[in-house]
Amino acid sequence: MIFDRVWLDAHLCTMVSREGDPLGVIEDGAIAAKDGRIAWVGPRADLPGGAEITTRCDGAWILPGLIDCHTHLIFAGDRAREFEMRLEGASYEAIAKAGGGILSTVRATRDATEDALVQAALPRLDQLLAEGVTTIEVKSGYGLDLPTEARMLRAARRLPGLRQLSLQTSLLAAHATPPEFAGRTAEFARHVAEDILPAIAAEGLADAVDAFTDSAIGFTAEQTAWVFDAAQRAGLPVKLHADQLRDDGGCALAAGYGALSADHIEYASPDGIAAMAQAGTVGVLLPGAFYFIRETHFPDIATMRAAGLRIALATDLNPGSCPAPSLLLMLNMGCTLFRLTVAEALAGVTRNAAAALGLADRGTLTPGLRCDLALYGISRPAELCYWIGRNPCLGRVVGGA
Template identity: 70%
Template sequence: MFDRVWLNANLATMQGEGLGVIKDGAIAAREGRIAWVGPRSALPAHEAPVTDCAGAWILPGLVDCHTHLVFGGDRAGEFEARLAGASYEEIARAGGGILSTMRATRAASEAALRDAALPRLDALLAEGVTTVEIKSGYGLEAEAELKQLRVARDLARHRAVSVVTSLLAAHATPPEYAGRRADYARHVAEHIVPLAAREGLADAVDVFSDSIAFTAEEAGWVFDAARAAGLPVKLHADQLTDAGGAALAARHGALSADHLERANPEGIAAMGRAGTVAVLLPGATLVLRETHMPDVAAMRAAGVRIALSTDMNPGSSPVLSLLLMAHLGCTLFRLTVAEALRGITVNAALALGLKDRGVLAEGARCDLALYRVSRPAELCYWLGGAPCLGRVVGGVAA
């Protein structure tokens, strides 16, 4: 009947609109999925092996839905430059930023990229992450972009984790196309997107649309190519300027619009109508010392689902902790505990188009994260520490 049962646990199921708490609950798995969840007193009779959770809290396995985890080198020097007064945009226009990481990523072998990425991934897994999205975007040429995606896929062979990939070739204009941004956008649309789709390396296509990146028209070319290839789309939107990114994402039916620090209320309302998830990235807000916060009130009013993510990248968010993002979501963006925890579980899964995880519900993947806390709010409250007792991925202890 069941393959395994977890008992003597408190559950935050994420069902409904809050945390969906069940005290003294139980979870049963069969063939990698949740076969039963509810109060222990109602658990059907069974003969399955039992894990006694000793009063731990169980959440759905965490989902980090926006990372740039595979890259070469680092940008600690740019961190120092920003501390001395240089802006992110100034550094980018001077040839640093994304192009600096591009050079290091192009030069690195797949093995070197994998070996550098694994410790970063391990930091996320240690906190309870069971699904991670990984973007390309530091190759900015076909083979280097595919190399990043191959490494991202390969990480799931080395660790117990689900990896979702996004092609972000339209991240910046490479030096080969200096002064010809539109030509590069067309190259991405006409060559790189179809190639990544044919090789089965991309689960979605992302674009950076902002003052230092691509226009709405150029993003549209890439999105049209993604749609032709049968791939969903995502958008880096309205981070540095109000460029209408939120409305653009909604217009193209994007799974998510990410950043949104300067998104206007009309664009946010359009996201609500389109069902586009808002992925907020407080790590970038903190590291860049940003003072303009996403309009969370407008998101609530429009019924937009809010997710949180690390945005792990070498420049604007060198963050290795998703639980820290839950804390910053509360303290910087004024999310409630429930909003923050839903933002790293059910809503983060929806930002990736995944409806089979992020909740403790019958039929969902049996991805679990167990925590030594007295109440779920502790996961947002503490800065640092190691509350995660263990993970279950596809019904198997990891």
């Protein structure tokens, strides 16, 4: 076989675990691509055939392209003034009365055109891509009405036409209660399930449906179930913001619906964790949000490990609780704050992140999968988790290109 392209003189971190080597390292390896997919992986000395294009990597490390499986990339405005007010001692209520909180982002996003949303997102997206991200998930959730939710998702769907990446979208209309439904959260949840979600599904704008389950500031388990039932009728998989601030049984709810993932999960109970593991639901940790809101209740990593739960890491990039467009920073935070191992953290932004999006065609360096690669000028993979604020990415390959 003549390959389209071969990468030589590289060390490979395949993320295909084997006994004694959870990273699946191949020293002095090679990767060959054909028709946008990985055609061959192994030691350079065993490489068969030739290639139309050969790239020498000068000893760089190659990993599967990184996957950011939880972002709120599309929004207008920022919440820097709110951040400043919190540091000056203002309460949540005072900030809300001054026009802050999530509804300030909702107002700004509702006022923004689709073009404006795209242009605002590109600098944030570029920072993620520069670190080696090749696949990203983008949620709506700052419209809380049909026109703006649709506009956010359309803006997100335009990004692959402007940058080289693969993108998934999630409808998060059940993110908060909008001002026009103040005091009527249950009625808004019905509106999402019966009106917004079917319209978005009919237009084909969402790859999944998300919701925020929280008994104090989000939606109850019953209200979330209305939304998830509507998602099932529309043939869309579900994800859930679950058990971030308290144990509301969100993880068990997500597992019961066979959710792709339950995200945040700082307060997940052992029973909820076990249910997720049994259902195949991925647990997505968001250490940037944990850090930014100064949370003190750590996720139960030991129980997650014992249950065999697949753990992913993501940025949660958003204007309110995690204004951090850096997946490499999340690797460090995942290891430093949550005590993940290097292997766990790297799996969290590759193969487990792919599973959190329901994408079986990426996440490891395996023949037959998409040829999505990230190249780094490092001495060993642990450097990606070790450095704070350093970006050693040398380049990306998306779909073989």
